[in-house]
Amino acid sequence: MTDRKLKVGLIGLGNMGSGHARDLTAMENVELVGVCDLVKEKADKFAASCGSTAYYDYRDLFANSGLEAVVIAVPHFDHTPITIDALGKGIHVMCEKPVSVHVNDAKKMDAAYAEAKKKYPNLIYGLMFMERTYPNFIKIKDILDGGELGQLVRATWINTAWFRSQAYFNSGGWRATWAGEGGGILTNQCPHNLDMYQWLFGLPEKVSGFAHIGKYHDIEVEDEVTGYFEHANGMVGHFIVSTAETPGTNRLEIVGEHGRLIYENGKITMNRNRMSMFKFLRETTEPFGNVESWHTEIPSQPNIPGPHRQVMERWVDTIIGHGTLIAEGHEGLNSVMLANAIMLSSHKTQAVTLPLDGDEYEAILKERAAKSRFVKAVADVGVDMSKSFSK
Numbered sequence: 001m002t003d004r005k006l007k008v009g010l011i012g013l014g015n016m017g018s019g020h021a022r023d024l025t026a027m028e029n030v031e032l033v034g035v036c037d038l039v040k041e042k043a044d045k046f047a048a049s050c051g052s053t054a055y056y057d058y059r060d061l062f063a064n065s066g067l068e069a070v071v072i073a074v075p076h077f078d079h080t081p082i083t084i085d086a087l088g089k090g091i092h093v094m095c096e097k098p099v100s101v102h103v104n105d106a107k108k109m110d111a112a113y114a115e116a117k118k119k120y121p122n123l124i125y126g127l128m129f130m131e132r133t134y135p136n137f138i139k140i141k142d143i144l145d146g147g148e149l150g151q152l153v154r155a156t157w158i159n160t161a162w163f164r165s166q167a168y169f170n171s172g173g174w175r176a177t178w179a180g181e182g183g184g185i186l187t188n189q190c191p192h193n194l195d196m197y198q199w200l201f202g203l204p205e206k207v208s209g210f211a212h213i214g215k216y217h218d219i220e221v222e223d224e225v226t227g228y229f230e231h232a233n234g235m236v237g238h239f240i241v242s243t244a245e246t247p248g249t250n251r252l253e254i255v256g257e258h259g260r261l262i263y264e265n266g267k268i269t270m271n272r273n274r275m276s277m278f279k280f281l282r283e284t285t286e287p288f289g290n291v292e293s294w295h296t297e298i299p300s301q302p303n304i305p306g307p308h309r310q311v312m313e314r315w316v317d318t319i320i321g322h323g324t325l326i327a328e329g330h331e332g333l334n335s336v337m338l339a340n341a342i343m344l345s346s347h348k349t350q351a352v353t354l355p356l357d358g359d360e361y362e363a364i365l366k367e368r369a370a371k372s373r374f375v376k377a378v379a380d381v382g383v384d385m386s387k388s389f390s391k
């Protein structure tokens with residue numbers, strides 16, 4: 001243990017960055033040595049409130065603040081160049097989700113980290129996947145890893161509790177544009193869900209995607225998506241998301257040979273079969289029989305307050321030398337690959353296989369970004385991003 005303070009810089013003072021600024025200034029083992037934003041007034045305001053120094057170009061922050069570590073909370077496309085620059089200078093990184101917009105950029109970031117580790121072996125690169133701290137997801141992963149459901153058959157995640165009004169999309173000039181954000185619900189709202197899917201079940205072998213562009217909102221990216229996944233072990237997955245349903249649903253249903261687990265409304269319930277349904281369907285003489293099952297509610301806990309701060313604290317502790325990361329940088333690739341695969345499949349109107357070759361989707365994304373001409377009035381609607389968490 002050590003009582004030294006880690007010198008941290010923060011880049012990006014928008015909705016997420018402002019929350020990170022509050023967390024960092026409240027942490028006893030952190031000295032916030034600089035805050036950076038392209039908007040001078042915003043940087044000056046946060047620097048004054050945090051007792052820090054304002055920067056308007058991240059390169060000046062790197063060169064002059066004396067920072068050891070940096071939190072990156074900028075628009076998605078900028079994650080890649082800033083992270084690569086920081087790692088090359090031996091600066092520890094915490095990157096917001098998604099790690100990148102497309103697979104090729106995520107791979108570039110991983111390669112930069114591997115190269116930087118040769119010179120800076122203690123370098124730490126973490127990701128803000130705070131849903132991995134949620135007790136109920138930890139419990140579900142423990143149940144699956146323990147084999148209590150046996151061979152998995154199906155995982156269906158309906159998450160339409162991401163309702164967003166047009167006012168939300170009007171709240172930021174970069175939102176919901178190919179050139180500014182690189183995507184819609186898969187890139188903005190659902191990286192945590194995609195990460196959780198692959199964390200629980202691994203990556204599928206084949207993906208079929210159906211993405212609707214600006215179906216309900218005046219935007220140029222996807223606002224309603226269905227993904228169908230085929231896994232090597234025979235399990236199939238469904239991923240159904242929307243920003244246009246209210247009331248929305250957030251229901252994860254997992255079926256295995258030994259029963260069914262449902263996570264909804266903060267509760268985990270399970271129907272446990274008395275015998276394998278595979279064995280039963282092969283051996284029973286009853287044409288319409290069912291396996292006897294017992295219903296139970298799995299003990300669970302509410303989410304612990306401040307999940308972003310938990311991830312940040314673990315990152316800082318790991319750098320100082322007495323902690324472990326919630327999510328390492330290389331773990332961001334899988335959720336980006338799932339999102340890209342869904343969009344690529346929808347564009348091609350055919351299934352795609354994983355691991356994904358990133359070149360094809362990057363070319364499509366660049367073409368869409370080049371044609372991005374979306375014009376909208378940017379209104380200050382006072383977005384409270386805390387309302388978007390735990391969906």
